[in-house]
Amino acid sequence: MQINSYLFILPRTPGQIVWDYKNHRQFELNLEYSTRLAQLISNPDLYNDNNRIDIQLLNSGILTTSIQDTIDWGWDELSKIFHIGTKNIPCEYVPQNIHEWSRYYLDHCTEVLEAPAPNARLTERxxxxxxxxxxxxxxxxxxxxxxxxxxxxxxxxxxxxxxxxxxxxxxxxxxxxxxxxxxxVDETIVEGLxxxxxxxxxxxxxxxxxxxxxxxxxxxxxxxxxxxxxxxxxxxxxxxxxxxxxxxxxxxxxxxxxxxxxxxxxxxxxxxxxxxxxxxxxxxxxxxxxxxxxxxxxxxxxxxxxxxxxxxxxxxxxxxxxxxxxxxxxxxxxxxxxxxxxxxxxxxxxxxxxxxxxx
CATH class of the missing domain: 3.40.109.10 (NADH Oxidase)
Structure with missing residues (x-):
């Protein structure tokens, strides 16, 4: 058993938010679930098929049985979270032709325009x-x-x-x-740049x-x-x-x-x-x-x-x-x-x- 490597955790009293940023899924854990997750993070071998919390964590994707290779991109975690977390725009349905796209786009614009517009720019005011x-x-x-x-x-x-x-x-x-x-290019330019x-x-x-x-x-x-x-x-x-x-x-x-x-x-x-x-x-x-x-x-x-x-x-x-x-x-x-x-x-x-x- 492994912990999903595409998670980040936010403390939000009285519990914590676990965000699967690759699959765009969010979970709110109470103290009992948070405590159990902390134990499994410390030692995934503690996973128990008879533990209802463990089963729910597995079904939600917080735990996984698949081996997850980490990519050595040389960047830090914050940037990695942002890049992967903003890939593959979540949408209920991808239009399959121009007519479907037109209907979806016009409906979206109508919905946006029905909401109050933002205030004028601060400097304009x-x-x-x-x-x-x-x-x-x-x-x-x-x-x-x-x-x-x-x-x-x-x-x-x-x-x-x-x-x-x-x-x-x-x-x-x-x-x-x-x-x-x-x-x-002068002598101040480093070779290769x-x-x-x-x-x-x-x-x-x-x-x-x-x-x-x-x-x-x-x-x-x-x-x-x-x-x-x-x-x-x-x-x-x-x-x-x-x-x-x-x-x-x-x-x-x-x-x-x-x-x-x-x-x-x-x-x-x-x-x-x-x-x-x-x-x-x-x-x-x-x-x-x-x-x-x-x-x-x-x-x-x-x-x-x-x-x-x-x-x-x-x-x-x-x-x-x-x-x-x-x-x-x-x-x-x-x-x-x-x-x-x-x-x-x-x-x-x-x-x-x-x-x-x-x-």
């Missing part, structure tokens, strides 16, 4: 006088400002293929080690990486590919799954015909190699955000529309990327393609129009 700023000056053609203004999230994509040249540009300017900056990307990275570690999801790219077979920043090259990882892309992204089936996307991952072992404290975990998400925005700006400059999400079915994605029980984990997804520029998919628009009250 406290401001006594506003200082007006000048209007933006005329923006030069093809400037970064115009790309920023042009970037938007779209949810309708065509079946038109993306060229391999555009994919190469996207990856090089988002994740590639820029050859143009190789001379921009000299590679430079277009986006900033905590400690110069470049702890984020990418896996390309290919559905319709000229010159590439559909499937999953790892991007190698040093070589600016791809390696095949797995064929495309039989299930649609939306199934990997918590039922968001409006994105099923997206031609190409990027799963942004984080190398936690690399991050903790330099920063051995919980706060460093934040930097993984900050860096993923930088890379995601860079990807979108490059795509916009190439005349493509973009879409992004943090809603992943983590276990399925990890398996597809070959990262089960690995120190490298997926955090985010961003994709692009040719689009009519619609923010809302047709199915959701149709459903919304039918639900609107008649005037």
């Amino acid at each position: 406290q401001a006594r006088e506003l200082i007006a700023l000048p209007e933006p000056s005329c923006l030069p053609k093809d400037s970064l400002a115009n790309v920023l203004i042009g970037r938007k999230t779209c949810r309708t994509f065509t079946d038109e293929a993306i060229s391999l040249e555009d994919v190469g540009t996207l990856l090089y300017l988002s994740l590639g080690y820029l050859h143009e900056r190789e001379n921009d 000299g590679a430079r990307r277009s986006s900033p990275s905590g400690g110069g570690l470049n702890a984020c990486e990418g896996f390309l999801y290919v559905q319709n790219v000229s010159g590439l077979q559909p499937g999953l590919y790892a991007y190698h920043s040093t070589n600016h090259a791809l390696s095949f990882v797995n064929p495309a799954p039989d299930s649609p892309l939306g199934q990997l992204l918590c039922g968001q089936h409006f994105i099923n015909n997206l031609p190409v996307g990027l799963f942004i991952t984080a190398r936690f072992d690399k991050l903790w190699w330099k920063y051995e404290h919980s706060r460093a975990y934040r930097m993984a998400y900050v860096e993923a955000g930088h890379i995601s925005q860079t990807f979108q700006l490059v795509a916009t400059a190439l005349g493509l529309n973009t879409w992004l999400t943090g809603a992943l079915t983590d276990d399925q994605v990890e398996t597809l990327l070959g990262l089960e029980d690995n120190a490298e984990q997926p955090l985010f997804f961003v994709g692009c393609g040719h689009s009519d520029g619609q923010v809302m998919c047709k199915e959701l628009k149709d459903l919304l129009s039918r639900r609107e009250p008649q005037q």
Whole structure:
């Protein structure tokens, strides 16, 4: 008998809360149950098949008969609890097609809007006088400002293929080690930390990486590919799954015909190699955000529309990327393609129009 290794315990008088953070289950134990659990933690061999408490602890998953391998990721327990505890978003049902997603999403938005909105921002409530700023000056053609203004999230994509040249540009300017900056390194840079990307990275570690999801790219077979920043090259990882892309992204089936996307991952072992404290975990998400925005700006400059999400079915994605029980984990997804520029998919628009009250 073993103690579930994915537990943390919170003291809450008059008892204690035991949280199975991997399976998103919570239990409240009174003194009798807490005392018995403490005895079993001290010595799991004390487990007794005739003890009703022991049986209940086993049935709840607090105790387990399976051997649990611990992963040496090099991080601390607080960060591990947060990462594993926020994987695989708990939901009663994952939509199986675009129509189901539209109904679920519209119901969710309706429920949210029926609740009172948060108060205005504190600084807005406290401001006594506003200082007006000048209007933006005329923006030069093809400037970064115009790309920023042009970037938007779209949810309708065509079946038109993306060229391999555009994919190469996207990856090089988002994740590639820029050859143009190789001379921009002085003697103060520690060996091994000299590679430079277009986006900033905590400690110069470049702890984020990418896996390309290919559905319709000229010159590439559909499937999953790892991007190698040093070589600016791809390696095949797995064929495309039989299930649609939306199934990997918590039922968001409006994105099923997206031609190409990027799963942004984080190398936690690399991050903790330099920063051995919980706060460093934040930097993984900050860096993923930088890379995601860079990807979108490059795509916009190439005349493509973009879409992004943090809603992943983590276990399925990890398996597809070959990262089960690995120190490298997926955090985010961003994709692009040719689009009519619609923010809302047709199915959701149709459903919304039918639900609107008649005037």
